[in-house]
Amino acid sequence: GAGVSQSPSNKVTEKGKDVELRCDPISGHTALYWYRQSLGQGLEFLIYFQGNSAPDKSGLPSDRFSAERTGGSVSTLTIQRTQQEDSAVYLCASRPTGNYGYTFGSGTRLTVV
């Protein structure tokens, strides 16, 4: 597709359940990032994938969060045993090698009830 695609666009889950969020980056973009935006806050870095290198997981808030990127393309962010403080908009972005501009997807709005 022409842009970064994220699914689902909205997800409501019960506290304690696991959720998976999907990101389909722009074809050919080597770098992929996950950020989240909590209500009234800025964008918080979560994790970064670059080609075949080990991901930079320094932003993941707890070990309940994990992400993978298969085949250098699609990425899945998994949150286990969701808590109410996990409620946020989760944004994925990708960029080509050597370019500093990210292209963001529209995000997944996660609500934990």
Next chain:
Amino acid sequence: DQQVKQNSPSLSVQEGRISILNCDYTNSMFDYFLWYKKYPAEGPTFLISISSIKDKNEDGRFTVFLNKSAKHLSLHIVPSQPGDSAVYFCAASQRIKAAGNKLTFGGGTRVLVKP
């Protein structure tokens, strides 16, 4: 510890007037700065950027100014239009490979342009 701060959460301006958005940073290693614009239910979109070797970059109605000694940058929108109503995020990065071009974002400023 917030390394990038936007101290004004909101700004209201009359159509045709200038909008000035401010951003402060604390990390002296940042050498590349960007502004993103975000409409509701959409992802942020890139607006304009500036390298630390410059103090000004202009693109149409948008100009970004960088004051390295003050660790401060600003975005000027002239003239402001109703379609500019959005949330604007300031972001900063270090342009070294080890940093992975991760962007550190401010909290955003919501701009409302009144017709």
